[in-house]
Amino acid sequence: MVKDQEFLEKKASYCLSLAKKLGATDSSVVVKNSVSETVNFRNSKLDESNRSDDLGISITTYIGKKKSSISSSNLLNDNLNILIEKCFETTKNTPEDEFNSLPDKDLLAKEVRDLDLYDDSHIPNDQKIDYLKKLEAAASNDKKIINTESSFTQNKSNFVLANSEGFCDGYKTSSFTASSVTVAKDEKSMERDYEYSSKCFLKDLDDAEKLGNLAANQTIRKLNPKKIGSEKIAIIFDKRIAKGILSTFANAIFSSAISRGTSFLKDKVNQKIFSDKINVFDKPDIPKGLGSRNFDSEGVKSDTLKLVDEGILKHYLIDTYNGKKLNLKSNGRCGGTSNLYFENGNTTFKDLLNSDSKSLYITETIGHGSNIVTGDYSVGATGFLVENGEFKYPINEITIAGNFKDMFQNITLANDLEFKYATNSPTMLIEGMVVAGK
């Protein structure tokens, strides 16, 4: 069982009062507990069971404008005494930074709404096994599938965030995640692909058979790929890749990258950075949302932000420290975005495939090829050649490259947005990218 609120609050207030007693002018603390149970199957047999029980505490102490922090997985008071003393001593010896401070009191979240993020139901391992048996049966139905690995995880977490301004809040969250990775083989090639479903509530999880079928079909269709020539071509990004491009955009508008001057989107607020029809939202209060939250990791209330309005950048993502540096107020984005998404476009998926006589549909990218300083993008890719709206054949061992500044101006979105992850995008078309192949 995950630790209750009372236990976590008690630890938090113990730390705050100890820090105060030592002479800290301010302090903040996060106490977390997370309990996960995972069962893995391989080739329709039990492969692994894994139970984890993770405790964690992190404490930041301030002496005026000096700051340092410690973290530990050992919550015994003996250990906390030693660590907080160490933290306080380190703070004393750390140089001042004028922008260090707790969040402004008036920005802290006042009420914590129930966003329906916790499902009390417990799925015992035997039932996880039943689900995985069905999933693996569907995934291994086709003879071309030579290996299947599937997994079911139940996670229950609880946390409390408290600071010396009097903020003290937290709540339980749950997640149920099933995934399947399959390997298919023919005479000439071997390929791997996957499917995945993760929900706050057990009853919302995808059907096991559906998941298994998708994992198998997505792998089999990749068999016997070809390499194509180098050319300039329109790229269509599958939703699971398109969301990564949205994440890169978010990284580039984080106030840390802006205040350090290391983002290609610095000074671009109120400028047009996307094509006209593009709108981007970050909405923290979606019930059962995978990125939903009441406040950010400093306790600042997170409201919905329309980050991009008809192609125009409207906000950076701001935390307290970088906000003070940029002379802006925190908008509750310390620790990242919440439910971030591109609003639907007005083209169907089918019409998007038909936009160009020839395009590439990308289902997977590899490599860390996004540079937010310059906006340069270059990654390895696999996918399919699309001609006149039809998938012709699989392709691999190519790279796709461009610069986000140009790519963002050339985005067309389909109308098929789903909330499958915390960050989501409809299928995305970008004209004029360069493919390197043969």
Place this chain on the structure above:
Amino acid sequence: MSNFFEKSDLSRKEAESIISDTLQKCDDGELYLENSKSESILLDDNKIKNSNYNSDFGFGFRAISDEVVAYSHSNEISKNSLKQSSENLKSTLKSAKGTYNHEIPKSNKKYYDNINPIEQKSLNEKIKILKDVNDYLRSKSDKVKQVTANFLGEQKSVEIIRCGGETLSDVRPLIRFNVSVMLEKNGRKETGVYGVGGRQSYDSYLKDENWKSVCDEALRIASVNLESKPAPAGEMKVVLGPGWPAILIHEAVGHGLEGDFNRKKTSAFHNLMGQKVASEGVTIIDDGTIDNRRGSLTIDDEGTPTEKTVLIENGILKNFMQDRLNARLMKTRSTGSGRRENYRHIVLPRMRNTMMLSGKQTQEEMIKAVDKGIFAVSFGGGQVDITSGKFVFNCTEAYEIVDGKIGSPIKGATLIGDGPSILKEVSMVGNDMMMDPGIGTCGKAGQGVPVGVAQPSILIDKMTVGGTKL
């Protein structure tokens, strides 16, 4: 050494009896205890941004029956918590009927000293070096617009208790020092990054103002990139410089030679044992026994002493890297490659220091042999799809080669290739093997572990360069 039972209601003897009771009908397994202390001090944007200290403490209890692994971990080393873990393992492995394998090789060799690097240098000294780094770099050029420098230090104590009470332990120091610098010229911004590290004290790397050479290298890379032009796109010849570019070897063939993927037959290499997988003259080893290297280990995370494993010898595939589980199922022995990020994770076969050994040619000969291609000197990171064998890595310093001569620097581009065939495209192996500076972290199944790489300069006859210039 940590006394894991000191403040617990659980005595070592009681723990041993729970372990033996849980594992007696299993084929293998152990209780893995870990106590790690780590620090991170970061200078960024002219300020000390972060000084963090972390103390992490916990156990992972593992039982294996045939192919099935049951694992349970917790931060509370107590009677209750170990008993609960034991119940979890037993309920998964209800029908276990194995015979515990008590055999584990022994060695007295140690590859690093029992030190705590964090305590060996005071906070004030570390802060002073970071400030000096900032001042030094900013004084070198007015193009310097951003400097980030950080120290990471760690001491990890591990203890492995096996069925019957056999205990193995290790204390592992690790440090890393990293500098990143951003330059701006006419509105264009480029970054250069360099770092050093390994299993020794900070001073082994930084004494006598050695940190200046780290700064100079980061600055040099950034300056080169400031003049870079768009990279070409398409297939061409590629010369790789010595040292860190060996992450090509790590991605292209290393992962594909890990035991688990080959037991499961999901690696592109699984049916190539004894066959020619590389050009003649290509020899690749994975070595955990080099003193003080980032990827070295006295014992792996199952207690097996590490070794120097020959993977490919003169082009022929000789061995996979094995942990105990995969070795048993493939009827071979562990190569001391069983590793985990920490007590929260199960053991997987992993690389240590992966190295291609020197050949006879010079780098000059390689450059001369290329009409049109690129010379790649430094990389950011890489990734591989072990099933299709396709791998990538991202250049952070590269030049075009035209008519046998090094030309202009080119922008960071991704290179992509096919693991099982790339080593057959190696047409020259240099005489200049070099270790990387000690900065690599390898990710697999969500677990990051420190690794090293090494290689001489090599010429690859055909690789796809992912630039934008057609």
